[in-house]
Amino acid sequence: MSREHQKYRAPDALDHTRELLGKLAREVSVSDWHLVIEVRPDDLPEVALRLRDDETLSCKYISCIIGVDYVDWMEALYLLRSQEHAIPVRLRVRLDRERPEIPSVTYIWSGANWHEREAYDFFGIRFIGHPDLRRILTREDYDTHPMKKDAWPHRVRRTEWRWEDIERPKRLPGETDRRDRS
């Protein structure tokens, strides 16, 4: 084990977290030197508040919110960190893919605001109670949530295109194209 792994004390916090969250957490484990806590969407605000205000964990810093589309279900991942005790925490919330809805945690961490907007933009996850849930990186009238795996059905076969198949503009006789040489 390298020193990097020893410095983090996620295993120490495991029992404490189980005690703190009780039945709120579906599962608490240590994986990839993160403390991974799996919760139901409805329990998220309560768990988040307890993690933030707890003396030992005190996850005051929110790193980011990650949406993942697993085709059968969707997932929202909250990367938190306890700055004082150097414990990285992953809050894992499994969502229904047809109706991805989850309570917003903007009032718990102000930084969550834009990360939630991004997850909404890319995956269409609805954060209930978010003050301003709009698209953030793509344009406002975009008709799809681009990071979903079925977002662009017409482009799925894209990798099968070949250079010869692509229609190119006609060239004048004698005119050469640098790309032809390869």
Added chain:
Amino acid sequence: MSTVESKNDAVNPGSPVNQDGPAKPSFHLEEMILNMGPQHPSTHGVLRLVLHLDGELVVSVEPVLGYLHRGFEKLAESRTYLQYMAMISRLDYLSGFFMEWGYVRSIEALMGVRAPKRAEYIRVIIGELNRIMSHHVAIGDFMLNLGAVTPFFWVFRDREDAMDLVEMVTGQRMMYNYLRVGGVRWDLPDEFEAGCRKFIKEFPAKIDEYEELISDNEIFISRTLGMGIIKPYEALDYGISGPNARASGIDWDLRREVGYSVYPEFDFDVPLGQHGDCFDRYKCRIEEMRQSVRIIEQALDSICGGPVNIKLPPMIRPPAGEAYRAVETPRGEFGVYIVSNGGLRPWRLKLRDPTFSAISMIPKLTAGNKIADLVAIVGSLDLLMGGVDR
């Protein structure tokens, strides 16, 4: 409509409303909306700020992102791990080496491999050179925003020396594509060590020059001291990291706390600010450049021989799983989260950029200040839109 009419009445003394008394001089208390950017030189790329102004006072600011959105995360899903390596340094183009580093660390964690010791030393040396180069631009641009042109030329003159060194090793000045999973692309050239030692010998004197020019400047001090204060709890709350957070007194540096690569072997300080204002953020960057020089010097002294690469198949397939690894870039915590399903391409790749969080704090920092101070605050945060818009 009624409000508009009454305002018109206020400026027309002859109107019926004002017949009772003498006409009073009055001002329009109308909010003005001003678009700053996306092509404004002081917004560091293509950040658009919609300012709601009351005279010269900023009432509220709304940052608008997405002008540089290239779909980095989506593109990763259709590329192999090595193909994506060529793109990743385009993300945050001023500190592209760290983007590659974070990406490579995530894949190495997924695959359970480690780079040879020599490769880690090379990564640290080039990384710290890149940090110096990035802070050069940060300081130069900040001063340019405040109207001082000379420091901009000074830092770019010195940035060229560091760039020459990096070019000598990687062959590129900005988009390196130098790191590989399990090492680096090729070894250091023979003439690098002498050049690098010359650079780190001369460079501290140049930092003193900047300090003489900038830190003691009365105009600079009066424009930045006590301006745009980030309190420590706010910095945590908004997820701000890097020099911006350290200027607020948050003692957190991934190089020291996580101690990835060979950083635990080196002796360096983490400069901290006290007040978290624009001046402290600038000062933190200056001090970090000095610490980078210290790290490079120690790395050059202790670098060992050996291979710079481990043998891996050309098409790597990390086992199914997930990994998140972060590196300390000049702007803060840059993390890469990869979900692999055991295939040639990542199932999901998320890039956590520090500037994204820093920009989300602009509305809170700038409300109530003047426009000129807004420019100073935005400049001091060292924003770069390449990483934000992805």
